[in-house]
Amino acid sequence: MTEPASQWTAASAKAHFSEILDRATSEGPQTITRNGRRTAVVVSIEEWERRTRRRGTLGDFLAASPLGEVADLIQRPRETSRDIGL
Numbered sequence: 001m002t003e004p005a006s007q008w009t010a011a012s013a014k015a016h017f018s019e020i021l022d023r024a025t026s027e028g029p030q031t032i033t034r035n036g037r038r039t040a041v042v043v044s045i046e047e048w049e050r051r052t053r054r055r056g057t058l059g060d061f062l063a064a065s066p067l068g069e070v071a072d073l074i075q076r077p078r079e080t081s082r083d084i085g086l
Contacts, residue, residue: 010034
C-alpha cells in the first residue's frame with residue numbers, strides 16, 4: 001500500500017524533512033503518522049497565520065452567538081455587595 005503524497009510515516013518524515021517543508025508550502029498540509037495513526041500535521045506559516053488570526057473580540061463572538069439572545073434574558077441583580085461574615 002502506498003502513502004498519499006501528503007501523508008508520511010515518522011521514519012520517512014525524518015528522512016525527507018526538507019521535502020515536507022517544501023510541500024507544505026506548495027501543496028498544503030502534510031500529515032505525519034506513527035504506528036499507522038495520524039500524529040501531526042506540518043503546515044506553511046502562511047496557512048498557520050491565516051487559521052490562527054484573531055477575528056474580533058470575545059464580546060463580538062458572544063453577541064453573534066445564538067446564545068446571545070438567551071444572555072439578554074438573564075439579568076444580574078443590581079444590588080450592592082452583600083456582607084459575608086468571616
